[in-house]
Amino acid sequence: MNWRAGVALSILAFVGGGLAIGWLSSSGITPWETAAPPAPAVTELPDETAPPPANTMMTTTVAPQILQPIADSARTEAMLVAIGARRAIAMGAPLGDLNPRLDAAFGKTQPEALSRIRAVEKEGLTPVKLATEFDTIAESLTEDRVLTWDRMQREVASLFVLRKSDSAKPTHDAQLQRIRDLVLTGNIDTAIKLVAPLPGAAKAEDWLLKARRYRDAQLALDALEKSAMAMPVVAPQAIPFAPTPSEQSTTTQD
Numbered sequence: 001m002n003w004r005a006g007v008a009l010s011i012l013a014f015v016g017g018g019l020a021i022g023w024l025s026s027s028g029i030t031p032w033e034t035a036a037p038p039a040p041a042v043t044e045l046p047d048e049t050a051p052p053p054a055n056t057m058m059t060t061t062v063a064p065q066i067l068q069p070i071a072d073s074a075r076t077e078a079m080l081v082a083i084g085a086r087r088a089i090a091m092g093a094p095l096g097d098l099n100p101r102l103d104a105a106f107g108k109t110q111p112e113a114l115s116r117i118r119a120v121e122k123e124g125l126t127p128v129k130l131a132t133e134f135d136t137i138a139e140s141l142t143e144d145r146v147l148t149w150d151r152m153q154r155e156v157a158s159l160f161v162l163r164k165s166d167s168a169k170p171t172h173d174a175q176l177q178r179i180r181d182l183v184l185t186g187n188i189d190t191a192i193k194l195v196a197p198l199p200g201a202a203k204a205e206d207w208l209l210k211a212r213r214y215r216d217a218q219l220a221l222d223a224l225e226k227s228a229m230a231m232p233v234v235a236p237q238a239i240p241f242a243p244t245p246s247e248q249s250t251t252t253q254d
Contacts, residue, residue, distance in 0.1 A: 066158055078105040078228035085117060086221045090186075092126040102224075110227055113220035120217035131183045133207055138180070141200040142172040188215040 081101045089094050093120070102114055128234070175194070182191040190212050195204055 073103075075228060075231040077101070078231060079225065081105050082221065082224040082228050085224065086122065089117060089217060090126065091121060092124045094130065095121055106224055106227060110220075110224055113223045116213070116217050116220040117224075120214055122209070123213070125214045125217075127184050127186050127188070127214075130188070130211055130214060131180055133210070134180055134183060137200075137204050137207060138176045139193065140203045141176065141198040143200050149211070183211075190217065214252070
């Protein structure tokens with residue numbers, strides 16, 4: 001009886017399920033229906049007739065801070081060349097590659113200064129060389145073997161001049177050493193002024209000529225530096241980039 005009851009229950013369940021499905025179908029409900037997938041998004045194609053967007057990078061102006069170094073490059077080059085020439089002259093080195101740069105920067109405005117600098121370069125005059133040549137004539141500068149009337153007056157006057165112990169006249173050796181120190185430190189003009197009135201200055205004529213040429217070259221280098229600093233600098237202006245052909249056509253259509 002048990003197996004018969006099981007079979008009967010199975011049949012009743014099957015029949016009941018079929019009746020339920022039929023009733024749901026008649027009501028418009030399908031139990032096994034799944035949700036329909038969402039429709040794919042439609043991507044709109046760009047309109048080929050529409051003008052292209054403006055390129056902001058091409059319409060941006062150049063900042064004045066960028067143009068400043070360009071406008072200032074000529075003055076900077078002139079200053080660097082002048083400083084390089086001063087170092088070369090002080091070391092007795094040839095100007096070499098600085099020559100065309102000197103001509104480009106100062107050839108039209110400072111031709112005389114360039115001539116003086118190049119004359120000293122050819123001689124190789126330096127403070128050390130001038131000091132060495134001064135040592136060879138230093139002893140003779142304080143000697144005056146010719147007894148002139150002026151010298152006699154100075155000698156007689158010196159016999160009757162009373163001086164305090166703390167204001168004694170500097171010795172010749174101290175004076176010569178001072179002149180030598182001035183030459184080595186580049187103070188050539190003061191050294192020339194101290195050598196010129198010495199008793200034996202006539203024996204230093206050749207040295208004085210060289211010292212004056214070196215002094216003039218230093219003054220010429222000063223003139224180059226001043227000229228470089230005085231060079232005008234063009235005020236920078238914002239310069240826009242040129243528009244692209246497509247931007248030009250867009251502007252024409254508008």
